[in-house]
Amino acid sequence: MAGTSGFKEQSELSRTSPVSILKPNDVDIHLLVEGLYHRYGYDFRNYAKASLKRRIHTFLKGENLASVAELQAQMLRDRACAERLLLGLTVNTTAMFRDPSFYQAFRQQVVPLLRTYPFFRIWHAGCSTGQEVYSMAILLQEEGLYPRCRIYATDANEKVLHTAKQGIYPAKQMQEYTQLYLQAGGRRTFSEYYTAHYSNVILRPFLRERIVFGEHNLVTDGSFNEFNVIICRNVLIYFNQTLQNQVHELFYNSLCKFGILGLGKQETIRFTKYETAYDELAKAEKLYRRRS
Amino acid sequence: MAYELVTIGTSLGGLSALKTLLRSLPREFPAALAIVQHRHRESDQAMSAFLQQFTVLPVHEVEDKECIQPGHVYFAPADYHLLVEYGYFSLSVDEPVSYARPSIDVLLESAADAYHEQVIGVILTGANHDGVQGLSTLKARGGTAIVQDPDTAESAVLPTAAIAAVNVDWVLPLGQIAPRLIHLCAPAGA
Numbered sequence: 172m173a174g175t176s177g178f179k180e181q182s183e184l185s186r187t188s189p190v191s192i193l194k195p196n197d198v199d200i201h202l203l204v205e206g207l208y209h210r211y212g213y214d215f216r217n218y219a220k221a222s223l224k225r226r227i228h229t230f231l232k233g234e235n236l237a238s239v240a241e242l243q244a245q246m247l248r249d250r251a252c253a254e255r256l257l258l259g260l261t262v263n264t265t266a267m268f269r270d271p272s273f274y275q276a277f278r279q280q281v282v283p284l285l286r287t288y289p290f291f292r293i294w295h296a297g298c299s300t301g302q303e304v305y306s307m308a309i310l311l312q313e314e315g316l317y318p319r320c321r322i323y324a325t326d327a328n329e330k331v332l333h334t335a336k337q338g339i340y341p342a343k344q345m346q347e348y349t350q351l352y353l354q355a356g357g358r359r360t361f362s363e364y365y366t367a368h369y370s371n372v373i374l375r376p377f378l379r380e381r382i383v384f385g386e387h388n389l390v391t392d393g394s395f396n397e398f399n400v401i402i403c404r405n406v407l408i409y410f411n412q413t414l415q416n417q418v419h420e421l422f423y424n425s426l427c428k429f430g431i432l433g434l435g436k437q438e439t440i441r442f443t444k445y446e447t448a449y450d451e452l453a454k455a456e457k458l459y460r461r462r463s
Numbered sequence: 464m465a466y467e468l469v470t471i472g473t474s475l476g477g478l479s480a481l482k483t484l485l486r487s488l489p490r491e492f493p494a495a496l497a498i499v500q501h502r503h504r505e506s507d508q509a510m511s512a513f514l515q516q517f518t519v520l521p522v523h524e525v526e527d528k529e530c531i532q533p534g535h536v537y538f539a540p541a542d543y544h545l546l547v548e549y550g551y552f553s554l555s556v557d558e559p560v561s562y563a564r565p566s567i568d569v570l571l572e573s574a575a576d577a578y579h580e581q582v583i584g585v586i587l588t589g590a591n592h593d594g595v596q597g598l599s600t601l602k603a604r605g606g607t608a609i610v611q612d613p614d615t616a617e618s619a620v621l622p623t624a625a626i627a628a629v630n631v632d633w634v635l636p637l638g639q640i641a642p643r644l645i646h647l648c649a650p651a652g653a
């Protein structure tokens with residue numbers, strides 16, 4: 172997309188002149204994001220504009236800066252400020268067994284397919300602090316498939332990866348997670364999977380055994396293996412359509428024949444170039460299967 | 464300039480208010496409608512299906528990057544913020560705003576940002592203040608602000624706060640909001 176503004180979507184481009192004149196507020200944001208890229212290599216140029224803008228403005232308030240232009244000047248001078256901005260721009264919301272119906276569908280529709288493999292690889296792209304990955308490990312354990320798998324869990328943010336690796340979470344979240352675990356079709360007692368430690372819980376070490384955590388940026392890094400399943404939930408919503416298409420190309424090329432793609436509850440392959448490359452395995456749960 | 468988008472925010476009592484409003488909009492209503500109604504996290508698609516019974520306009524629970532089409536009704540899905548870009552919607556799971564996800568403020572502010580004077584903001588019955596900031600931004604960007612008359616609202620907290628904070632264009636009893644929208648959105652010369 173050389174030469175085009177990272178912020179301009181196709182629909183907007185076709186309505187405006189080829190120069191794609193931006194509104195003053197948008198120019199500031201555009202320059203900030205370009206600066207972040209050219210100075211530090213952090214690439215937010217094709218992130219979805221509206222939510223990015225909101226987070227930039229929230230960040231401004233926290234830093235007591237009056238304008239986006241001021242932030243830009245500050246961030247270019249001060250690496251620490253840029254690092255804080257980077258953290259401010261990514262959203263790490265997650266939970267164990269978030270959307271229980273997804274895990275139910277996974278048990279019913281995907282597990283039988285996985286049983287036919289002696290060994291399989293799963294990639295959790297954008298795994299945040301790891302809850303989603305451990306949920307999968309628990310599910311596979313209960314289905315007797317855990318010893319046959321290798322799970323690759325990646326995120327662009329090393330801070331959340333650090334938490335993910337530790338597998339230590341606040342005890343006060345366990346009530347909610349237990350509820351979700353049961354709704355997701357959990358077969359045991361959720362507390363079997365952790366030990367309490369003051370105000371935290373530590374997940375049982377065996378859950379980590381088959382997981383490899385690593386830094387991977389979906390915008391700038393390429394394919395690193397071939398997978399039977401790729402799970403990427405609530406990450407693509409932060410990307411514009413250009414970037415979604417780019418990442419779907421990466422996923423398509425990283426999946427084996429008839430491999431499974433799992434997206435977030437309100438995400439869809441429909442508005443992307445890869446719509447026809449997959450069959451719907453569980454429509455409402457956004458589980459897709461690569462056609463060939 | 465014609466209005467392209469009507470954004471609506473409501474919480475307590477919203478379902479019955481939306482029923483009244485939507486059932487009075489005709490099939491040829493020319494603008495898109497985007498709605499945030501606070502609700503329980505676990506609630507599923509039931510609400511858009513429920514409201515579909517009362518309107519001839521197609522009702523959607525928004526999926527990420529879905530196009531904004533005139534005459535369609537778009538609902539914020541449970542536990543996601545609904546954001547407007549020019550021509551389509553985006554979703555986010557950013558932290559709750561005013562304790563709410565979806566948040567009315569997020570919808571109205573992003574709509575104002577993308578559509579400026581071509582957007583109408585409607586605040587209906589509600590029990591907290593989410594939506595006030597959004598309506599204020601929407602109005603400041605040249606949009607048109609409509610608030611349900613608190614006397615006709617199941618919960619007057621939100622409409623009262625909105626009227627106090629924003630120089631709104633219309634304060635109307637629930638029954639008059641749909642006719643006003645039809646009038647405002649009518650194509651020029653029609």
Ligand SMILES: C[S@@+](CC[C@H](N)C(=O)[O-])C[C@H]1O[C@@H](n2cnc3c(N)ncnc32)[C@H](O)[C@@H]1O
Pocket residue numbers: 261262263264265266269296297298299300303325326327328331387388389390391403404405406409435556
């Ligand atoms: C909202 S969380 C989703 C977590 C988890 N998948 C879930 O659904 O519960 C989004 C995650 O995407 C990550 N992310 C954002 N941009 C990314 C990129 N370019 N490459 C890899 N991960 C990214 C963020 O760091 C964050 O942890």
